[in-house]
Amino acid sequence: MIHKFLENDTRISEFALLGFSEEPELQPFLFGLFLSMYLITVCGNLLIILAVSSDSHLHTPMYFFLANLSFVDICFTSTTVPKMLVNIQTQKKTITYESCITQMYFFILLAGLDNFLLTVMAYDRFVAICHPLHYTVTMNPQLCSLLLLVSWIMSALHSLLQTLMVLRLSFCREMEIPHFFCELRQMIQLACSDTFLNNMVLYFAALLLAGAPLAGILYSYSKIVSSILGISSAQGKYKAFSTCASHLSVVSLFYCTSLGVYLSSAAPQSSHASAVASVMYTVVTPMLNPFIYSLKNADIKGALSVFFRGKP
Template sequence: MVPENYSQITEFLLVGFYEEPEWQSLIFELFLFMYLITVFGNLLIILAVSSDSQLHTPMYFFLSNLSLVDICFTSTTIPKMLVNIQTQSQIITYGGCITQMYFFQLFGVLDDFLLTVMAYDRFVAICHPLHYTVIMNPWLCGLVLLVSWIMSALYSLLQSLMVLRLSFCTVLKIPHFFCELNQVIKLACSDTFLNNVMMYFATGLLAALPLTGILYSYFKIVSCIRGMSSAQGKYKAFSTCASHISVVSLFYCTILGVYLSSASPYSTHSSAVASVMYTVVIPMLNPFIYSLRNKDIKGALKRFCEMAAIKGTTVLGMKSSP
C-alpha cells in the first residue's frame, strides 16, 4: 500500500467515549460539571491571590500561575469533547488535532515545571527562612516562570513538528477523547522510529529532572524538619508542604498509570479512562487541596467574596434607586 501524504489528511476520529451511545448524556453532564468546577475553582484562587496584598508572595504567585495553567490545560480537551458529544460527532480536523496536541503538551509540561518550582520555594522557605526574601526575589520568580514557558513551548513545538512529518494511511480512529501524542503516532504508516525515540527521551527527561528536583527538595525539607526541636514548628513546616505533596503525588501517579497502560496494545480504553484523572480530575481537585488546609487562602477567599457581595449590593442599589 502506498502511504498517503500527510497533507491529504483532513480529519481524525476521537472514539474514546463514543462507543456506548446510552452513556453519552451522562458523560456530557459529568464532564461539563467537572469542567465548570475546574474553571470556577481555579479562577477563585487567581482572584483571591491577585486581590489580597497579603498573598503577594512567591508561593502564591506560583500557585496562581498553576491555577491559570490548569484552566488552560483542561480547556484544550474538554470543550471539544463536549461539542462532539452534543453534535453527535467524533471528528476533529487535522489542524485542530495538531493544535490540540501542541497546547496539551505545552500546559502539561508547564504544570510539571511549576510543581517543581513550588517544591524549591518550600525548600527555601523551610531550610533557609532568613534568606527567603533574598533568594526568592521577584526578579528570580519572573525569570523562572519565563524560562518554564519557553522550555514548554519549545518542547511542544518540537513534538508537533515531528508529527507533521508523518504520513497516515490507516483508519484514523484515535482511541481517546483528545489527540494524545502517543496514540496519533501509532496511527502513522510511515517510519515512526525517530518520533518514538524523541517522544520517550524528551518525555522521560522532562519527567525525571523535575521529579528529581522535587524529591531532592523534600529530602532536604524532611532533614530540616527532623532537626527542629519544637513540635509546633515541625507541624507548621509540614503543613505548608502537605497540599503540594498531595498534588505532586496525584500528578505523577496518574501520569505513570497512563503511560504504563498505554504501553499495552490491549488497553487503549483503560488508558483513555486513566487520562481523565490527570486531564480533568487533578485540575479540578487542586483548588480544593490548596484551599482546604490553607488558612491564608481561605481567609483571602472569604474577604474576596465579602467584597464582591458588597459591590454587588451597591450596584443593585444604584440601579433600583430613581
C-alpha cells in the same frame, strides 16, 4: 506549514476521536459528568487566582506560582474537554487535522508547564523551610519571574519539537484515535511512515523533561524532611510540614496519575484503559488542585471572605 503538509498528503483531512463509549444511553451521563467537572475546575481555579490577586498579603512567591498553576490548569483542561463535550452533544467524533495538531501542541505545552511549575514550587518550599533567613533575598521577584519565563520557554520549545516531529509523519489508514483528544502517543501509533525517530524523541524528552524535574522535587523534599525532623518542638514540625503538605499532595496526584497513564498505555490492547486513565490527570487533577490548596489554607479562605463579604 500545516497547510503545505496537507497539500503534499491530501489523504488526511480529519481524525475520529472514539472517546469512551458509543452507547447512546450513556452520552447524556458522560456529557453531564464532564461538563460539571469542567465548570468546577474553571470556577475553582479562578477563585484561587482571584484570591491571590485581590489580597496583598498573598503577593508572595508561593502564591505567585500557585496562581500561575491555576491559570495553566484552566487552559490545560480547556484544550480537551470542550471539544469532547461538543462531540458528545452533536454525536460527531471528528476533528480536523489542523485542529488535532493544534490541540496536541497546546496539550503538550500546558502539561509541561504543570510539570515545571510543580518543580519550581518545590524549590520555593525548599528555600522557605531549609533556608528561611535567606528566603526573601533568594526568592526575589526577579528570580520568580525568570523561573516562570524559563518554564514557558522550555515547555513551548518541547511542544514545538514534538509537533514538528508529528508533521513529518504520513497517515494512510483508518484514522480512528481511541482517545477523547489527540494524544501524542496515539498519533505516532497511527502513522504508516517510519516512527523510529519520533519514538526516540518522545522517550528522550520524557526522560529529560519529566525525570529531571521529578528528581529535583524528590531532592527538595528529602532536604525538607531532614530539616523538619531537626526541629525540636512538635508545633514547629507541624507548622513547617503544613506549609508544603498541599503542594506534596498535588505533586503525588499529578505524578501518580501520569504514571498510571503510562503503564496503561504500555500494556497490550489498552487503548480504552489509557483513555480512562488520562481523565485522571487531564480533568480530575486540575479539578482537585483548588480544593487541596484551599481546604486547610486560612490565607486563601480569608482572602476570598474579604473579597465576597468585605470582612475576614
